Each structure stands twice: as C-alpha cells, then as structure tokens.
Amino acid sequence: MPASKQTAHGLNLWTADDHPLREDFVSDNQTIDDLFGKHIADTTLHKTPTDQTPLVYGNYTGNGSSLQTITLGFNPQAVLVFPFKAQMVQKDSSGNLALYSGIAANGLYCGPLYLMQNQGFSVKNEAVSADIYSMLNENGKVYAYIAFR
Known part of the structure; x- marks a missing residue:
C-alpha cells in the first residue's frame, strides 16, 4: 500500500508500520525515471552530444x-x-x-x-x-x- 506521506515529487515515505507493495516501488521508480529523463533532456541546462560549445x-x-x-x-x-x-x-x-x-x-x-x-x-x-x-x-x-x- 502506498505510504500516507509522500515527498514533494510524489515518492513514498513509508513508516515502519506501512506494508508497501511491489506496485508502489514500480510507481516510485517510474516517477524518478520521468523526472530524471526530463531533466537530462533539458538542453537549457545541459550540453547535448551535437552541441558541445561551452x-x-x-x-x-x-x-x-x-x-x-x-x-x-x-x-x-x-x-x-x-x-x-x-x-x-x-x-x-x-x-x-x-x-x-x-x-x-x-x-x-x-x-x-x-x-x-x-x-x-x-x-x-x-x-x-x-x-x-x-x-x-x-x-x-x-x-x-x-x-x-
């Protein structure tokens, strides 16, 4: 079961009494992957392989x-x-x-x-x-x- 508390990005903050399910971990991993992918794709923050100009x-x-x-x-x-x-x-x-x-x-x-x-x-x-x-x-x-x- 999802935790009763979550981070600002929607990740579970389980307590010792919670009973997480596999789906909760999969959901957290997908959230992390989505945020990370969005960040890496932001070319205003990162150089791209085709644009290495510092x-x-x-x-x-x-x-x-x-x-x-x-x-x-x-x-x-x-x-x-x-x-x-x-x-x-x-x-x-x-x-x-x-x-x-x-x-x-x-x-x-x-x-x-x-x-x-x-x-x-x-x-x-x-x-x-x-x-x-x-x-x-x-x-x-x-x-x-x-x-x-």
Whole structure:
C-alpha cells in the first residue's frame, strides 16, 4: 500500500508500520525515471552530444531603452559585456565616469546586466553613483558579449 506521506515529487515515505507493495516501488521508480529523463533532456541546462560549445559570443547594438534583452536560447551561467572597438571606461565632458563593460554570473550581482532564465541576458543604463554611470545600452553603441553555458 502506498505510504500516507509522500515527498514533494510524489515518492513514498513509508513508516515502519506501512506494508508497501511491489506496485508502489514500480510507481516510485517510474516517477524518478520521468523526472530524471526530463531533466537530462533539458538542453537549457545541459550540453547535448551535437552541441558541445561551452560558450557563445556575439554583439548587439544599444537601443537606449530602459531594458534590452539579448536572446541566447539557453540559461547562461555568466556573461561578460564590453564595448566593441572602444574603451571600457570613459570620462564625459563633466568629468563623470561612464563604464561600458559589465559581468554577471549566478550569485554575482551586476545592476545593469541581468541573467535571464532560459533566454539570455538583459542590459540597461544605470547611475552607479552621482558621478559614475554604467552604460550597457547606449543608443547606437555596439557591444560585444561572451556568454558561458
């Protein structure tokens, strides 16, 4: 007989007084196999035999909007963004610093650069302090990126 308590995934949590049947074990094994198979087949989490690429690179052009999403088709573990053929840090005419590069990784916060689940990443422009600005989406500026799986 199935246990009166189950795990979050529906597996039996038998007590000493329960009397499990063979069908209960078969059901638990099928549940485990289904969940495991689904997980392994998720190519946003795992490389496939035909796609062994540990990273991808490319570029995008800033559009100046409040947020721009760059779609990669997988969930990146880390992303590095830097300006294409330009300096990563520049001073404007008022002496403010403009940062044109950023890095984000799982567990590492970078305000203007966000990792997006199962998509890619998003960028924006953001004031870091009164005289420092992070500019990862300046209108017309070309940026390069490296995204790690």
